[in-house]
Amino acid sequence: MIRIDALPYPVLIGAGLIGKAPLPPGRLFLVTDENVARAGWPERMRADFAGRFVLQPGEASKSMATLETLLDAMIEAGIARADHVVAVGGGVVGDLAGFAASVLKRGCPWVAVPTTLLAQADSAVGGKTAINARQGKNLIGAFQPPALVLIDPKTLDTLPQSELRAGYAEVVKYGLIGDPGFFAWCEANGAALLAGDVAARLHAIETCVRAKATFVIGDEEDRTGRRALLNFGHSFGHAIEAETGLPHGDAVAIGMVMALRLSVERGLCPPADLERVLAHFTAIGLPVATDADADALAARMAHDKKGADLILARGIGQAFLYRSASGLSGPNIRSLSA
Ligand SMILES: NC(=O)c1ccc[n+]([C@@H]2O[C@H](COP(=O)([O-])OP(=O)(O)OC[C@H]3O[C@@H](n4cnc5c(N)ncnc54)[C@H](O)[C@@H]3O)[C@@H](O)[C@H]2O)c1
């Protein structure tokens, strides 16, 4: 088992960990979703849950209505401040359960048991929790770091390939923003990771969690700009996601390519680095271009508060905060999208 102590809470990573998870004492309230429950992962934890709530899978569950039903169920189960909420699932379960924990009885501890590659390599660490508002994603939330993160890469065995690939885009992101050695590792091992190689999954998850910790430490509440590099590819990606309905990871993959293209156009980044990224994404089956309307993308980027920071790169592993993305126009973007 790998134990990471770089954050204020321990992150434990191990194949098969879910069956011997060292859960905290006291009453435990399980939050999961139907797909994760059907795959049998919560049952493997052999915990005697004092109550449980099974969400409908999908982003729509990060809503005020679901939050209210969830809080009702937690209060009915008699969950008190010494008890723990246990979130077993992807980023949707983690974001909703973590936020519910932050407001239940003015704050209960929670345990993150991420079961998607995106959640294991990224969202379960960092302490951000949220639900969506009518006006936009993640607008209602709290910083509520988990008490413990338990990561079992075996849970990825039941994850659909499309979800794995989308999570993989965020994995590669860590190489592209600050770790050229890890990008090279991805080139050599990404296919094996996607095909089910447990050692490759362990290595990638550990590398990403350690990398995320370096960005989060000192900027827990996302105020100093340190965390901004984590949004590499996201200013373009959010616009593409909203415009086309592509999965988040696929949109971010295209967004990272567009950020690299812009970096090349501005003479900041060697074209060969862009070529390497294109070759890797293509080999792995991640999209690299979109036919979404460039003016529509520019309009969406101008309104995206979270994606407002434009991150460019001087090469693979050398991302930096360039300036506000809202200055980009349709014609600027047109040359980047194909
Ligand atoms: N808090 C953060 O820092 C942070 C960071 C990035 C993303 N997020 C949020 O994360 C969410 C996306 O998370 P996600 O990509 O994990 O999506 P998700 O939670 O919707 O999971 C994707 C799909 O996989 C299914 N699934 C999950 N684990 C499974 C398993 N082991 N076997 C079979 N099916 C499984 C789910 O039921 C769902 O259908 C978004 O809402 C995003 O806003 C949060």
Ligand SMILES: [Zn+2]
């Ligand atoms: Zn993302």
